[in-house]
Amino acid sequence: MQKRRYGRTNLQVSIIGFGGTWISQLNLDEAKKVVQRAFERGINYFDTAKLDGDSEEKIGAALEDVRDQCIIATKTGSRTRRESLVDVQSSLHRLRTNRLDIIQLHGIDDEKTLKKATGAGGSLETCKQARAEGLVDFIGITSHKPRVLVKAIETGEFDTVLVPLNVVTRQALEELVPLAKEQDIGVAVMKPFSAKTSRIVTCLYKPSLSLLSDEPELKALLGNDNQAMVRSALEFVLAQDVATVIPGLSSVTEVDVAAKAGEDYKPLTSEKETRFRVHSGMGCCRDCGLCLPCPQGIDIAAVLRFHALYTVYGLPNWAKKLYASLEVKAERCTECGECEPKCPYALPIISMLGNAEKDLQR
Numbered sequence: 001m002q003k004r005r006y007g008r009t010n011l012q013v014s015i016i017g018f019g020g021t022w023i024s025q026l027n028l029d030e031a032k033k034v035v036q037r038a039f040e041r042g043i044n045y046f047d048t049a050k051l052d053g054d055s056e057e058k059i060g061a062a063l064e065d066v067r068d069q070c071i072i073a074t075k076t077g078s079r080t081r082r083e084s085l086v087d088v089q090s091s092l093h094r095l096r097t098n099r100l101d102i103i104q105l106h107g108i109d110d111e112k113t114l115k116k117a118t119g120a121g122g123s124l125e126t127c128k129q130a131r132a133e134g135l136v137d138f139i140g141i142t143s144h145k146p147r148v149l150v151k152a153i154e155t156g157e158f159d160t161v162l163v164p165l166n167v168v169t170r171q172a173l174e175e176l177v178p179l180a181k182e183q184d185i186g187v188a189v190m191k192p193f194s195a196k197t198s199r200i201v202t203c204l205y206k207p208s209l210s211l212l213s214d215e216p217e218l219k220a221l222l223g224n225d226n227q228a229m230v231r232s233a234l235e236f237v238l239a240q241d242v243a244t245v246i247p248g249l250s251s252v253t254e255v256d257v258a259a260k261a262g263e264d265y266k267p268l269t270s271e272k273e274t275r276f277r278v279h280s281g282m283g284c285c286r287d288c289g290l291c292l293p294c295p296q297g298i299d300i301a302a303v304l305r306f307h308a309l310y311t312v313y314g315l316p317n318w319a320k321k322l323y324a325s326l327e328v329k330a331e332r333c334t335e336c337g338e339c340e341p342k343c344p345y346a347l348p349i350i351s352m353l354g355n356a357e358k359d360l361q362r
């Protein structure tokens, strides 16, 4: 398994990491087998969170004997100093270790929350105190919104970021990944197989590798069988300036498939590069969510995402199916104009919704 340098942490992380969310659904013995299999296959980066059920406990139990050969990143979902102090202590206990490699502020999806967590009395203070006391080596941050992570990097406080990125979710590539490279911040990728838009998750695979999408258009993009799809999806992500990708793994088979993709990883062929190339331009929705809520209940970001699948990614049938699943369609727009001034990219949302409705309802 190849390793890459994780930005200024200088840690060498396996290009395939372990996303620990789904092992909370397994019993302890099964979960230990899955985690230990990952370690045996050369995965050395394990990402977990206090909010992911008992994932920390299971990873702690599975890796206890090889702790020094692993890099463990966990998260605090608390926003205040006092609450996150409890999180750090309980994470150390649950992970059966006296040191966390990385503690990440978890799910900071808007600037207000970022300010709270990084301001006086916020959870960042706890992380820094824990680092000063030798309980934590590095501090990271996770978000579904690349725009928020750009602001986080600008504070200079974070060593790593964890962000969604996949063949149909590329906002991170616009500003965040180049900035992270420039500032030597380590980038880890979550959701290599699923795209989250507001409250809606559109999956290439859902929620884990074992439930692959049968969507013919996705197969045409990624490959005909499960392993080829996984390989292509991971190859796309790993072709970017990122250190590691952390698919959520919940069985030994999934570990083997993901690990094999990592072992066999080669840079994209020109044929694949062409297949994956899109021309999104600057007129696309970045899914920042700042235009919401719409008084009519339209999930603007979701409509525009599905329209981008139609117009930019060449996935028209899938886009229509996804649009059909939306309860409130763009036709409900009354053109009240509330959304447009809130869009930081000055997108003509009303006319974009009109075009989406026209294309996706056909």
Ligand code: SF4
Pocket (backbone or CB within 6 Å): 293, 294, 295, 296, 297, 298, 300, 332, 333, 334, 335, 336, 337, 338, 339, 340, 349, 350, 353
């Ligand atoms: S203009 Fe349309 S989409 Fe925008 S807030 Fe008003 S009703 Fe919602």
Ligand code: SF4
Pocket (backbone or CB within 6 Å): 284, 285, 286, 287, 288, 289, 290, 291, 292, 300, 301, 304, 342, 343, 344, 345, 347, 349
């Ligand atoms: S339309 Fe603009 S404000 Fe709304 S989610 Fe997209 S980029 Fe953000």
